[in-house]
Amino acid sequence: MNKSLPRIAILGGTGKEGPGLALRWAYVGYPIIIGSRQADKARLVAEELNQQLGIDTITGQENGDAARSADICILTVVQTAHQQALEGIKEDLQGKILVDATARVDFRDPHPPSPPSAARHAQNLLGPGVRVVAAFQNVPAHSLKKNLGSSLDTDVLVCADDPAAAEVVIHLANASGMRAYYAGGLDNAVTVEGLTSLLISMNKYYGTKTASIGITGIDLPRG
């Protein structure tokens, strides 16, 4: 663990996406807090991830406690839990960056969502004291957990009204082996949310599991 790195809380971090993100950042030295509605469950998942990496720097806390302890918070709940999760930690998030990774899709009946985006909804609910950034909605969970030190063959579209907050998240994505691009304000995030349905359709049609989005035509150094 590198003590100069920001502390990252992964709220709702016991689901499918959260542990994979936790592993990637813990692997490169970030202090990680797994958040859950139940502190016991959070600690259990944190302990499993520590064992997997042979480290002891991942801790588990109740979501609100995790948010208060962290510099940057990542919300990885499912769509149906989104509003309730945000209402429960609104005060704990003030002054921080909240990265909303909510995949807004019904896997039984996938179709693109209507505006506003989940992240716009979060920003409206949390108020101007929280800088909301939308990112990581489409990163395949099972890809995150493999080859932790290697680059992922997926690009992250980062939407935020505050480009400086987006750049913090782009840096985090780069640190975990993902190329990331600033893709405009929070309203644009509804299109990133909609990509989930397209990727599901493509995987079904082509018999794959790893369809993902890439960006071409912009030369970025790999972070």
Add this chain to the structure above:
Amino acid sequence: MNKSLPRIAILGGTGKEGPGLALRWAYVGYPIIIGSRQADKARLVAEELNQQLGIDTITGQENGDAARSADICILTVVQTAHQQALEGIKEDLQGKILVDATARVDFRDPHPPSPPSAARHAQNLLGPGVRVVAAFQNVPAHSLKKNLGSSLDTDVLVCADDPAAAEVVIHLANASGMRAYYAGGLDNAVTVEGLTSLLISMNKYYGTKTASIGITGIDLPRG
């Protein structure tokens, strides 16, 4: 010109996107009809394109006549002209594939559109006798016109309720140097439409003009 290839009408084909698509397909032997509300304008653009390629296989006709003469029709009008264009050629399109390439974005105030997609709207308006396919909404017009025989560094997401119709369009995209993927039904096209706003945001932020979307994680042979 290869007489065994289907005849392609590019309706509203005198704008920014149409001539580039016409050049690519004419270059590889497809017979092309440029359609316009004004037959004179269509013929003028057709003649310019013929001269550019040193051929005489591109013709120009009024939109309805062009649609009736063609096997496959591509609609490349701007969003504001979409409904009126469709109403004018509804009968001419019966029994054919209509590829809707409408970029549904206000370039002065880009933001993702709400469902339904332009292509779903087209399908509802045209009825079940026309097989609507959504494709080519995000292909940069100025990339189309360069290096006609070379592959483009852009992927085309093809949405259609009828996958067989989508495969016809995937084949057309491949023939013109673009990789293309079936990305689900017409409702999914609203997300492809929304990508235009993201690409505009990315080009503005990174000072580029060629930001485009690629698909990773699916192995396709280049067509």
